[in-house]
Structure formats: C-alpha cells, structure tokens
Amino acid sequence: MNTDFKEYYAVIFTSELSGKDTKRYEQVAEEMVTLAKQQPGFVGIDSVRNDLGITISYWESLEDIKNWKMLAEHMQAQKDGREFWYVWYSVKICKVMREYGFPK
Amino acid sequence: MNTDFKEYYAVIFTSELSGKDTKRYEQVAEEMVTLAKQQPGFVGIDSVRNDLGITISYWESLEDIKNWKMLAEHMQAQKDGREFWYVWYSVKICKVMREYGFPK
Numbered sequence: 331m332n333t334d335f336k337e338y339y340a341v342i343f344t345s346e347l348s349g350k351d352t353k354r355y356e357q358v359a360e361e362m363v364t365l366a367k368q369q370p371g372f373v374g375i376d377s378v379r380n381d382l383g384i385t386i387s388y389w390e391s392l393e394d395i396k397n398w399k400m401l402a403e404h405m406q407a408q409k410d411g412r413e414f415w416y417v418w419y420s421v422k423i424c425k426v427m428r429e430y431g432f433p434k
Numbered sequence: 435m436n437t438d439f440k441e442y443y444a445v446i447f448t449s450e451l452s453g454k455d456t457k458r459y460e461q462v463a464e465e466m467v468t469l470a471k472q473q474p475g476f477v478g479i480d481s482v483r484n485d486l487g488i489t490i491s492y493w494e495s496l497e498d499i500k501n502w503k504m505l506a507e508h509m510q511a512q513k514d515g516r517e518f519w520y521v522w523y524s525v526k527i528c529k530v531m532r533e534y535g536f537p538k
Binding site: 344376377378379382386416421424426427430 | 529
C-alpha cells in the first residue's frame with residue numbers, strides 16, 4: 331500500500347434533467363464549472379451526461395466542499411436547479427481512500 | 435445530521451475507450467454489470483459515457499469491493515480492458531460519508 335497517499339474528497343452529483351430552460355441551464359452549468367475551478371481546495375472535475383448526468387468534483391477538504399456549496403452564485407444555481415432544470419438529483423459526499431489506474 | 439446514515443462505499447471508474455474491439459467491449463461491459471449486480475454487498479451502479487466514461491458502483495463494504503475485483507470473470511475483463519479497450523482508466527475507492535437529494 332502506498333503510504334504517501336493523501337486522502338481527499340469527492341462530491342458525486344447524479345441527476346436527471348427536466349429538459350426545461352435548457353439554454354440557461356447549459357450556460358449556468360458552464361459558469362459553475364469555471365467558478366468551481368477558482369475555489370480554494372479545488373482538485374478536479376469530471377462530468378458526463380446522456381440520459382443520466384454524473385458530475386464528480388474533487389476537493390482537498392470537507393471545509394472546501396462546504397464553502398463551495400454555500401457560495402452565493404452556486405446557491406442561486408442550486409435553487410434554479412430545483413425550480414427549473416432537474417427532475418431529481420443526488421449528492422454524495424465521499425472520502426477518496428485510495429486509487430490506482432492504467433497506465434500506471 | 436442524520437445519525438441513522440450507514441456508511442457505504444463507492445468505486446469511481448473513469449475511463450477513455452480506444453475504439454478498438456468495440457462490439458466485444460460492449461458485450462463484456464454489459465455482462466460485467468449483470469455479474470456485479472449478483473455479487474454480495476452490491477448496492478447499485480450508475481454509468482454514463484460520451485468521450486469520457488464514468489461508472490460508479492456502490493458496495494456495502496471494502497471486502498465486497500475486493501471480492502468483486504478478484505472475481506475470475508472480472509479479472510479477465512480487466513486484463514482485456516488494459517490490452518484492447520481502454521486508452522486509460524482510473525479507479526478510486528471511496529467511502530460515502532453522507533448524502534442528500536432532491537426531491538427529499
């Protein structure tokens with residue numbers, strides 16, 4: 331086991347879009363990615379959508395995740411998301427315990 | 435905070451396909467989902483792909499994840515994956531610490 335591994339955190343955001351207000355949704359979604367990347371503790375983000383959407387953002391600490399959640403522009407996007415854009419969403423806060431990949 | 439929350443585990447599998455041997459890849463990918471669902475401790479699976487692929491499987495324990503990783507048919511699929519199907523992949527083993535959603 332690699333003892334140098336530094337734990338970090340993942341926010342798994344799984345969602346289904348309503349198909350309403352699509353143009354503004356896409357604009358705000360893009361703005362939120364740009365904004366997330368500017369936040370303290372941001373590590374990375376992966377996002378894929380077809381019928382289901384999965385966006386995973388990675389952060390150095392739980393405090394960073396909380397601060398991102400509470401950021402004013404992001405709060406407004408969450409509110410609009412519930413009102414207009416999403417049929418449902420799920421947020422899971424996770425600790426990344428270890429990782430490996432290919433090629434090594 | 436909901437003190438009834440029972441921690442569980444997520445395997446985040448992020449990958450890019452080579453585009454080689456696509457037909458057999460799709461067949462085996464489907465077989466692996468079916469097989470995963472039959473394993474002890476399986477909780478759920480979400481999978482989305484466009485250029486990037488994200489598959490997240492959820493498990494009751496780290497032991498369940500290890501057993502799934504070491505299952506013979508899955509080991510063969512991992513080997514074929516490295517040889518034929520993936521340009522790269524990343525596996526992250528995570529503990530789900532809390533979750534919330536919409537609608538509540």
